[in-house]
Amino acid sequence: MKLPTFLPRTIFPTLESLPRSYYLGHHAAGLSKMRTMLSQIDLIIECRDYRIPLTSRNPLFEESLAGRERVVVYTKRDLGGGGEDVSKRHATIRAWHHPTPTIFSSHRSQKDIRQILSHIKDASTARNALTGSHLMVVGMPNVGKSSLLNALRREGVNKGKVAHTGAQPGITRKIGTGVKIVEADETGSGGVYLLDTPGVFMPYVPDAEAMLKLALCGSVKDTVVPPFNLADYLLFHVNLHDPSLYGEYCPPTNDAMELLEAMARKTGRLQRGGTPVLEATALWMIQRWRNGHLGTFLLDDVSEEAIERYTSGKNSQNSSLSQARKAGKEAARIRQRARRSGTTAE
Numbered sequence: 001m002k003l004p005t006f007l008p009r010t011i012f013p014t015l016e017s018l019p020r021s022y023y024l025g026h027h028a029a030g031l032s033k034m035r036t037m038l039s040q041i042d043l044i045i046e047c048r049d050y051r052i053p054l055t056s057r058n059p060l061f062e063e064s065l066a067g068r069e070r071v072v073v074y075t076k077r078d079l080g081g082g083g084e085d086v087s088k089r090h091a092t093i094r095a096w097h098h099p100t101p102t103i104f105s106s107h108r109s110q111k112d113i114r115q116i117l118s119h120i121k122d123a124s125t126a127r128n129a130l131t132g133s134h135l136m137v138v139g140m141p142n143v144g145k146s147s148l149l150n151a152l153r154r155e156g157v158n159k160g161k162v163a164h165t166g167a168q169p170g171i172t173r174k175i176g177t178g179v180k181i182v183e184a185d186e187t188g189s190g191g192v193y194l195l196d197t198p199g200v201f202m203p204y205v206p207d208a209e210a211m212l213k214l215a216l217c218g219s220v221k222d223t224v225v226p227p228f229n230l231a232d233y234l235l236f237h238v239n240l241h242d243p244s245l246y247g248e249y250c251p252p253t254n255d256a257m258e259l260l261e262a263m264a265r266k267t268g269r270l271q272r273g274g275t276p277v278l279e280a281t282a283l284w285m286i287q288r289w290r291n292g293h294l295g296t297f298l299l300d301d302v303s304e305e306a307i308e309r310y311t312s313g314k315n316s317q318n319s320s321l322s323q324a325r326k327a328g329k330e331a332a333r334i335r336q337r338a339r340r341s342g343t344t345a346e
């Protein structure tokens, strides 16, 4: 008997009830500190997540840290997969950012890290800085800033890890001191120092799907978006990519609960009585994808048309940005009033 052909979903339903903001106190404080330090900075390394090149762009970094030389580094390239269209994809992204240089990197690839170092050294030489160059790495939470700093230091001056890294966002909370990533020459000039900064989320996420992408990539804490919604959205993408990726658990399905139940049974995530523990299984499934074990692919569509759509939507994003700022200030005022009167507002 011929099995029916599996048809993956082509549209994911809009989840209007999802939170659209994750702009925390230490994000605002970090950004304001970065702004005050800007005059001492020669080059900004702006990190974005390779799996979501459009969605992980935070307009705040261009708006608040304008006027400094910049390089865009797409981190976690290894999690975006290969394929024939990689060169075309990279060319499209480079053209979008032109004339800002763009580098695609994985923190474990010596070749990628050397390419970034080489760019940094060239920029520093061109500046002819006698007192050394001072760089700052910025980006959304969990995008891989501290991992990049450690990798540049290891490759540049052969020294061990200095910055803490972790699978959840918000590991770096404060701006530290500059870390040497390139030695000065015999004359004492040419040294390069890099500042790590806390990840800063955008004040307002333009749509619910963007929030799902950011949460899936680990930019917000796993408690912010319900794991079932994330697992369902991940399944939607895995199905568009290759449903055989979860073939060891169950046949192709568009039902996330069916897959989670099968995964829970196969991996022994069961309560007493044999009931599958679905939420823990959803988190496990998401973590497997984040580690590259459930397919490596992009969540954003990267084409000239998609970039055009994204860029033409920027204006509405900017107005949402000012609305979000007003809402943020109002929330801070309410919290302050509640603290003064001895009650909490959260």
Ligand SMILES: Nc1nc2c(ncn2[C@@H]2O[C@H](COP(=O)(O)OP(=O)(O)OP(=O)(O)O)[C@@H](O)[C@H]2O)c(=O)[nH]1
Residues within 6 Å of the ligand: 075, 076, 077, 078, 079, 105, 106, 107, 108, 139, 140, 141, 142, 143, 144, 145, 146, 147, 148, 164, 165, 166, 167, 168, 169, 170, 171, 172, 173, 197, 198, 199, 200
């Ligand atoms: N596969 C892969 N994982 C990476 C890469 N870069 C970072 N990671 C992982 O991503 C997670 C977050 O990395 P961090 O360096 O802590 O990210 P961060 O941007 O400093 O995070 P915040 O403290 O929130 O600002 C860690 O689990 C890293 O191991 C990469 O290029 N490839």
